[in-house]
Amino acid sequence: MSLPEKAFPVSWDQFHRDARALAWRLAGLEQTFTAIVCVTRGGLVPSAIISRELEIRLIETVCIASYHDYTDQGETLLLKGISEELKKNGGEGVVIIDDLTDTGNTAREVREMLPKAHFACLYAKPQGVPMVDTFVTEVSQDTWIYFPWDMGFTYQAPIKKAPSDK
Template sequence: MNSPKPDKAFPVSWDQFHRDARALAWRLSGSGPFNAIVCITRGGLVPAAIISRELGIRLIETVCIASYHDYKTQSGLQVLKDVDEKLAANGGEGILVVDDLVDTGSTAKVVRDRLPKAHFATVYAKPLGRPLVDTFITEVSQDTWIYFPWDMGLAFQPPIAQSTEG
């Protein structure tokens, strides 16, 4: 599936992402208890590390799903590594699923099907995927592309007014 070219860019710095992931941990602290975190790789690795520290959760598992292959278009999903059977038992009850972003919801749906009783949390959410998430921090429009700090180097950003001049 090809996504239309996003109209808006939302660059996120390391500092901002850390603050947002800690805010997610704070919001999650009243939920649970959680026995383990299942992070969706690769984007869920960084927030899972921050949340595990903040909530004192030591058991972190991954589910590896490839979807964004060239950073601009989303193609078919491929499960590269599934969740451990012991954690998937009982529908994932007591499990916290963490990802950086829910976009269209296609990746979230794959994980929800495997862990229907898990609590699903993302740092950022877009409207199409939002119904699949239990807890998130910031919602952005569907036509916004989030540039995460691990995908960027330091570079000049043109002013917004320049990008809208025709």
């Protein structure tokens, strides 16, 4: 699969504003959240911001890989599950945070683990929208979101993949 033609670059400032906007939306719900389940890796940064804004100290991770080599979304692979404590009562009182829902495959997998949790993300594509409860910005399915950790002045390959100076 080649990268889509449409690009949506997100700066650190914009990402922070969007994460705070998501926190505002969650704070306005008639629901009290006692824990965050962060979908790694994309949900790490927004979870930190949202946990501060909503004063939630309990943060758990669920590690699911779906993008491979930053270009192809493939089969989801569960690398780390959710603690049994948070799965009690179907995840009631838990908010799941991710940066993006694309096809909805990752969200579907996490929802199966926590069917009563509230799923929230910053950005959503049409195929993923039915799988989330709250999001900030919708982009078209053929848009590639460039997150701030992927960019310098141009795209930056992960350090592990960059040629070494040795």
